Amino acid sequence: MNHHRARFLSVGITAAVLTATLAACSSSGSPSGGSSSTPASTKPILIGTSLSLTGDFSADGQAFLKGYKLWVSDVNAAGGLLGRQVKLIYLNDRSDPGQVVTNYTTLISTDHVDLTFGPFSSLLTTPASAVAARNGFAFIEGAGGAPSVFTAPANMQAHNVFDVSLPIEDEMVPFANWVASLSASQRPKTAAYPMADDPFADPPVQKTQIALQKAGVKTVYSKIFPAEVPDYAPAADNVAASKADVVVLGSTDVPTVGAFMKAFQQQHYTPKIFIAAAGPDQGAAFTSAVGVGNAAGTMVPNGWYGGSPNPQSQKMVAEYIKIYGGTASDINADVAEAYSVGQVAQQAVEANKSLDNAKIIAYLHSDVTLQTVQGPVKFDSLGRNGSATTYIFQWQNGKYVLVLPVGSPGSASILNPKPAWKNG
Template identity: 25%
Template sequence: MVWALLFAMGMSGCTAWTAPDLAPTPTDSGPIRIGIVTPISGSLARFGQAHLQGYDIALQEINAAGGVLGRPLKLIFEDDESAPEQAAAAVEKLATEDQVPLIIGAYSSSATLLAAGMAERFQVPLIVPTAAADEITRQGYRWIFRIAAPSQIYTQTILDFMDQIDNPKRLAIVFENTGFGTSVAEAAERQARARGIPVAAYHAYRAGSTDFRPLLEEVKASRPDAVLFVSYLDDAVSLMKQSQAVDFNPPMFTAAGAGFGLPDFPQLAGPAAEYTISVTQWTPDAHWPGVPDFSRRFREKYGYLPQYHSAEAYTALHVAADALRRAGTLTRPAVRDALRNTNLTTIFGDIRFDEHGQNHHPMLVTQIINGQFVTVYPTDVAARSAVYPVPTWDQRAEQPTVSEQEP
């Protein structure tokens, strides 16, 4: 399906290749080529597919409206194979052999950290749609622009939510030992302690583990009022099913997006997913201009509502097109300067980059209620109030559904 989508988009799919250091000389005729780096194969391919779907809708939309500078856009795609070193090699190829005026990518934080270093080396603007590690925009780089909120905002938002509901007296943090997981966990511990919230348990685990029961028993023994998971999809499903198996009953199950925020999570975890609370970059019912239309067109084309990765990719391509229009040229310094001065209203909210290349994006909090993601925070955009405290596993069997409540 992924490669079929690539062909349908008319994109060039290339394997990573290390090219000599060439001075960029963008062509002044034909389509304007933009480099895309995302995982089409490997363990993160499902997220690459979500990116592709967002790029697809944005590309068709931009070209149908006349393209950019009177020329259509063409996406030059590089598969990073879910491997950070491949993401770096892909940026080098796009910057030197393909000589694109800008690049969008990658997906994971570990891949994007290497890709950003390579973009800075070759002085090509890189728009980061999704990767959240704080370090990406803390390197003093001048060519990197991130639209998504960084890790510290994930934890700041979830802790603000906890404070509004009932500030926990003891917090447990369980996270995968990846760049994203570690970055979020470190920010959570730092911010919790700054708020006077004791961290009762702090545990890293190897991503892709299958038996979490010993870890969960240890966390359970610490008697937390809330647990924060930082995990991708398979681990998220296992953590919740095994929390039920060991009868782990904190008043609040929370997560820093990732696997807990994917449409597949409630389907795969079943009843164990119910009442989990997750911070997210975007929802299909977000109150930003154009969201209903984008969500409708996405569902018509793909048969389901978009996840935030698709919205980020869609937005990133529109940000790129806007910068190219305002630059009026394909020279990289002009495109970089145009990105610095971005002031664009999108389905992802307003996009403006600070001196570090970071967009200040507000995050949302959702809770799975009756198998559906429901926005419960911030209050001004919430569809309803959160269910708190979470019923115990025994109580859930007696209370299978929750009636509607006003926020």
């Protein structure tokens, strides 16, 4: 009896786990494919994407979803695309490069989406774009800016990747230029370069290291640490022990930056200049984790900020705040990246008056300049946005302000040196 009960239970639990997993994996906003009885001309346009709604990139994935949804809402409110409503189908990849491949295969082969939008992170974009390439889809994305995304064999052959954001390799160039421009007495003497083992995090830091070394800033620490460890204290303590004037952190997310900041504070070490590749750009998600006081002076590169004078951006920011509340500084830059993906796709579809992906790819490679909330977009032969503007931002008095390039409209003076750590 017990044996039968156990078997019954085992089948039940297996089914429950599978159901829960499938439910977690397919948070589809709508049923796929639409109704077969609906005439083709009035069927909604299906756009498929895979997002990290859970897993390591879940904070970014959820922010991306907000950006995509905001764009879909705006497009539909304005009459849709080619006169048809737009429907977003999104699957959860759990931040897993294997799951993202399955998801895009499902979106294309089973859901028969018309267009595909990118996931979050370079780590997931590379395998995802290969699936799109195999199926002849354009792959417009906003968070896959690592060099490895563009030079992946699938993209070298199909040229189907289009990153609407700035290529990450150059994102710290304004920072390196600024440090090099400081007078000899003001210029830092030493620098530390801890980097997470991630295709997104390392290239901009390594490029900055080369530039600062040329400017006479001595490297006292340059090491790569595993991207997914629960404890960064040993690496952070070693950086603190180096007493470097500048720390250029190759981070991928908020907890990495938070762990380094906490360890620095515990070790009574405040670098004069502190910049991180990612994390501080996540608005309230960053300040709620590290504390507003501690955020002061922390810098981060990005292509967009909530206070951007770009009219399209201001409209999007107003809409976002109306729906989700908060302030412009609280908005995660991922929202703008996702929204820009939709804008680029919209302009390509409307220019072609067609959903034909081959035509979209050809159009996006035609040296046309498109407008987005992040600014102008113009793609080179590998899909990099050559018109992207690179900014450096800094947290000052609880606000996320533009500081570099010096003299940019709306920019503020850099807090230099970084204020001492505070509690809360």
